[in-house]
Amino acid sequence: MDADVIVVGGGLSGLVAADELVREGRRVVLVDQESEANLGGQAYWSFGGLFLVNSPEQRRLGVRDSFGLAWQDWRASAGWDRLDGELPEDEWAERWARAYVEFAAEEKRAWLVERGVRFTPVVGWAERGSGTAGGHGNSVPRFHIAWGTGTGVSEPFADRVRAALHSP
Ligand SMILES: Cc1cc2nc3c(=O)[nH]c(=O)nc-3n(C[C@H](O)[C@H](O)[C@H](O)COP(=O)(O)OP(=O)(O)OC[C@H]3O[C@@H](n4cnc5c(N)ncnc54)[C@H](O)[C@@H]3O)c2cc1C
Known part of the structure; x- marks a missing residue:
């Protein structure tokens, strides 16, 4: 071949x-x-649950989300503490994560829709964590269920x- x-x-x-x-x-x-x-x-x-930030489905349910809040949640969950010094071992993990959260807050939903994925109006609250904006986990619901799971x-x-x- x-x-x-x-x-x-x-x-x-x-x-x-x-x-x-x-x-x-x-x-x-x-x-x-x-x-x-x-x-x-x-x-x-x-289950077909997809991580999106500040989506139309969240807004319809009155969930107030933003890139800033989601990035704060990710940093609180990850706890990167090796970003400086001679061996910044967490640098690439943090860069990847930031790019992914930016994608989820910006083009991800349109990217998926363009490729044929559709969404139910349901937004679940997976990985709820501590339930606070300063602790680990999602401080608001972000688990978007694809139509057809x-x-x-x-x-x-x-x-x-x-x-x-x-x-x-
Ligand atoms: C029940 C269930 C519910 C889930 N729900 C969610 C959810 O709601 N939201 C979410 O984000 N994630 C969910 N996940 C996790 C998510 O589905 C997976 O993380 C994701 O699908 C992994 O995709 P992948 O392509 O990386 O790996 P995989 O789906 O594991 O694909 C790997 C492929 O490689 C093949 N393969 C493996 N070894 C070899 C080999 N040696 N040679 C040739 N082929 C090989 C396998 O056959 C398989 O087709 C769920 C997972 C399960 C099982």
């Missing part, structure tokens, strides 16, 4: 990677220990990967 990229694992991360690569015109080989009928990995069986997240990506498999 001739390919630009080999993706190992057809769970959600592999499916998203394969879909993005195909969108960019790359030829992809996707390898999984399971059959084509089992694309999606854990996400297929999951797990398959509502995995199948839009699996469908496109299957379509790409059978296209010339």
Whole structure:
């Protein structure tokens, strides 16, 4: 087989990677220990709860959220304490986390909708933690349930990967 990229694992991360690569015109080989009928990995069986910040669903329920509050929650949960000195071991974890919280507060919802994921009006409060703005955990509900739960997240990506498999 001739390919630009080999993706190992057809769970959600592999499916998203394969879909993005195909969108960019790359030829992809996707390898999984399971059959084509089992694309999606854990996400297929999951509850399909997605972390979003300051979404229309939260606003509709009267939940006041912001990037600043979510980032404060993440820092309080992570407790990064190795950001300075000769070996700032937490630096890349903190950078990744900040980029992810920014994504969740900005383009993530539109990115998912553009790829076929839809949302129920329900926002749950997973990882509630201490229940305070200064402690660990989500200080407000941020657990957005995809329409169709797990398959509502995995199948839009699996469908496109299957379509790409059978296209010339
Ligand atoms: C019941 C349940 C509910 C969940 N609910 C939520 C939720 O509501 N919200 C949330 O954010 N997360 C939830 N999760 C977690 C979430 O589903 C996973 O973190 C996510 O789907 C992991 O995706 P992944 O692609 O990284 O890994 P996986 O889904 O584990 O995919 C890995 C893939 O690699 C394949 N593989 C493994 N080893 C090999 C090998 N040696 N060779 C070839 N292929 C291999 C596997 O077959 C699989 O297809 C839930 C998980 C479960 C099980």
